[in-house]
Amino acid sequence: MIKQLSQRLLGPVTLLLLALTFWLGLWVTPPDKVQGNLARLLYLHPAVAWVALYVSFGTATIASALYLWKRSRSLVMDRVAHCAMEVSTVFILLTLITGSIWGRPTWGVWWAWDARLTSTAILGVFTVAYLALRRANDDAELRARRSAVFAIIAAINVPIVHFSVDWWKTLHQGATVFTQDGNLLVHGIMLWTLFISLVAFTLLFFWLLRARYRLDVLRGERDQASLEEALVQRRREGVH
C-alpha cells in the first residue's frame, strides 16, 4: 500500500519540487552581489552534477558490486546498474552543458582545460563506453559480468572529479556551500533554493530510473514473447 502510494506520488512530487526550484531560482531569490543574475544557474548546475556524479553513478556502482558478489548476484542488479548508468550519461551531459553556459560569460570561453571539466568529460566517456560494452555482448550473463567490472573500475574516476578542484589549482571554484571548517557560505532563501533543487533532482533521478527499469523489463518480455512466437512458427513449418 505504502509502496504503491510512494510510486504514484514520486512523479507529481518531483514535478512540484522542480517547479518550486525554478520559481524560487528565477523570481524569488535575489541576484548575486558579484555575479548578478548569472548566479541563478547555480540552483541548477550543482544539483545536476550531484545526481550525475554521486547519485546515479553511485547507484550503478553499488548495483554492479552487488551483482559481482555471489550472494546477491541477480540480473535485477545488472538491470538497475544499466538503467542508472544511462541516466548518469544524460546528467553528465547536462552538467557539462550547464557548466559551459555558466563558463562562457564568466571565463570568456565555452570550454576551458580545467581539471574539473576535463575529468567530468572523461567520466562521461566512461559512461558511453559502458553502454557500448553492453551493446557488444549478446549473452546476458557475460554482458552483466563485464559491465559490472567496468562500472567498478570507472567509479575510481568519481573521487578524482570530486577532489580535482583541491588537487589542481584551476578555474573551477572549490567548495561553495560550506567552508573547509564546515561553516555555511550560503544563507537564507538562497540556501533553501539550493537544498530544494538537490532534493528535486535526486527525486527526478529515481523517477527516471524507475521508468527506465520498467521499460527494460517490458522490452525483455517483448523479446522473449517474439522468440517464443518464432519458435512456435518454426515448429509449425516443421510439421507441415
Added chain:
Amino acid sequence: MIRVAWLVAAKDLRIERRSRVLLWQVLPFGVMALLLSGLALGAAHAGHSNAAPGLYYLVMVLVALLMINRSQVIEGSPGTRASVATLGLDPAGVFLGKALALAVELWLTGVVLLAGAVLVLHTALGGTLSALPSVVVTLGALAAAGTLYGALSGGGQGPATLLPVLSLPAFAPLLIAGERSFSAALYGGALLQWWVISLVALVAYLAIGILLYGVLEES
C-alpha cells in the same frame, strides 16, 4: 600465483619473439606515428617543442592499443581458454603474467621511441634519461590497465573498435601523469608528485586485476 605469472609471461614473450610482430609491425608503426606527430607540429616547431612529452605518450598509447589487442588475440585462438580453464590456472597469475609480458613489450618500444624523441623532437638527452623511471612506471600502469580492458573488450574475440572506447578514458589520467613527469624531467617541476600518481595507478590496476580478472574469465 607468481609461478603461473612467470609461465604466462614467458609464453607470451616466446610467441612474440617467434612471430616478430613487435619488431616488424608495432615498432615501425610507433616510429612513423612519432614522425607524423613532428610533421603535424610543423618543421619549424618540431625541434625542442614543449609538446614533445605529450606527443611521446600519445604515440605510446596508440602503440599500447595495438599491443593489447595482439596480447588478447593470442588467448582468443581456438582451445586456449578451454585449456587454461581445464588446467585450473590461477586467474590472478594469468593476469599478472599477461600484464608483465605486455609491460616488457611496452618498455622495449618505449625505450626505442624515447631515442626517437631525442633524435626527432630534440628532447635533451639528460632530461630524457632522468624521465626514464617515470616512463617505466607509467608504461607498467598502461600494461596493467590494458590487460584488464583487453579482457573486458572480449579477449580478442570482441569487436576491435570496442577496446579504444573502453580503455582511452582510463588511459587519459596516465597520459597526463606521464606527460607531466616527462615535462618536469625536461624543464623542471614536480617530477616526484606525478611519478607517485603513476605508481598509485599501477598498484591500483594490479590490485583490481588480481581481484577481478577471474570474474572476467569465468565461463
